[in-house]
Amino acid sequence: MKKLILTTTALALTAGMALADTVRLGTEGAYPPYNFINDAGQVDGFERELGDELCKRASLTCEWVTNEWDSIIPNLVSGNYDAIIAGMSITDERKEKIDFTQPYTLPDPSAYVALSADVDLTNAVIAAQANTIQASFVAAAGAQLVEFATADEALAAVVNGEADAVLADKASLVDQVTSNDQLVFLEKEELIGGGIGMGLRKSDAELRGQFDAAIQSMKDDGTLNALITKWEIGATF
Template structure:
């Protein structure tokens, strides 16, 4: 019954991308595990690769994956270098002014601060964050000194080499790093930022947006999205 509902919805939307082009290009960063990363075989892997492949299958779309640096990921979507962003991107009003978003495929995920000492005063600290992230905006809001880096790995390296006092990022990214490095520890409580994570779509691609909305909803309805969240993002709240 749920499959029939999805098929009906996709028929109504006309599967716009499939009619307009042969291949839908799925843009991701490939550097932010467990959301997306390059595995040992040189392939894009992670939560969003598995999710995106399933969404494309349900929508009966032919999709291919491309990577792009985070700091130019929105401009390159707008300029047509790929058709979606599926890269751990939180839905925010500022981003929504430039691109459209599908409905969220995760709830707002917790962010964490990690440093070398647990009693760090965040308001007076020097904190690293990846450029253009909601975490970078949070550091500015609390009045701490923000140091931005192009990649998430650079933010962690800056803590380890003493360039900054702490790093802030999604807890799902930081948790395995803290587990493996005894010198790193959480500072304070988790922080909820943003409005959940969705796929970024050009504002002109309304049919493609609705096609993926229908596929996301079908995964919510039959429980498969929660299964993926439990597998890859166990700290995240299910739908």
Template sequence: MKNLILTTAALALTAGFAMADTVRLGTEGAYPPFNFLNDAGEIDGFERELGDELCARAELTCEWVTNDWDSIIPNLVSGNYDVIIAGMSITPERDEVIDFTQNYTQPDPSAYMVLTGNEGLDVTGAVIAAQTNTIQAGFVAEMGAPLVEFATPDETISAVRTGEADAVLADKSYLAPIAEENADLTLLERDELIGGGVGMGLRESDGELREKFDAAIQSMKDDGSLNTLIEKWEVGETF
């Protein structure tokens, strides 16, 4: 689970969102299919399409910015953007620092990926790579297995290839396409169910904005359009 500096929550009191302003959506841009930069250098993926639709339904003018994962919550709290929409699982620890909308995906299984030929790996005693400040890193730490953390998801994959780690633990929807496209990488049959689904993160002082996005998410659940996006981008089970 994400290690958070709880004292940063106080900054939220001075970083409130003004409803007349443009809403800035912060994402990582490095975690397909949730969010990534396409060949044109533009933010793309499931959350780009979802965020644009939610802003339209909420009648909000929105713009997108990218931010490194390891500072994505502190920079929300300090006012660099107004919303996190970055494949962030809802957890009690994060909810102590920021607020969340309702989930827009179901809890996504986490999977282990290893070098092909190492399918018999016992993960309980293996060296596991995970991205820093993720629910997967917290899970490995709680499991008691040796953990190596990296700033980006690409670095976790490289660690397996170089032998620095025996396996990487990450969202299955992220790892599955990589395993399919690379013969040297294979998913283990063991999955882990961690977290309570993915939601939009906001400052605790921005209740009005959260309510607008909550209503927009609910409307997409009600008319089935959210399920259509989930199926299109293959980001887990539908509602």
């Protein structure tokens, strides 16, 4: 699913957090249906429900923190929160900086959205959110890439004529395409990334283990699949 890490000079914390303290969950709050801010100003979405249930099963007191995507890993490493739960795909590059739980979603196809189904992707200008697996994929393919700070800005670039198509997680595009009759999905899709997991500091192995066990328990009793289906995230386990 989404997002490649920004290089950071922040140093990892040398000691694990005290698990008796409140665990702060960091999310972007701008990537529906995974996470977004609702009309009441609260974090909402698939990952809000998931995170609350994981904390309950792990007997942890948790609170939510929002952070812009570009600095979400550096601010985890520097201690501004204790775990990332923000539609973050597990990648080898990210694992050089942080640890991950087991995945709580399977890889979701990345889809192209454009104003016309006739867009020729071989010559197109393609928009993507900066520092995502989609942006990396487009750049590696040698296509013309334009990057934007948020997923909404990348999609708006298509509507405004700044780009011919946008590439993003398909689940994040469905509502936008459904509500805007100018936009269409292209037939071509890309399978990028290895599923989404929670990101944690390498020093917090105990906390990672608690969340791993909670994720596994939700897989075992079917509640994780029920959430995935409810929020139309993608394939179930």
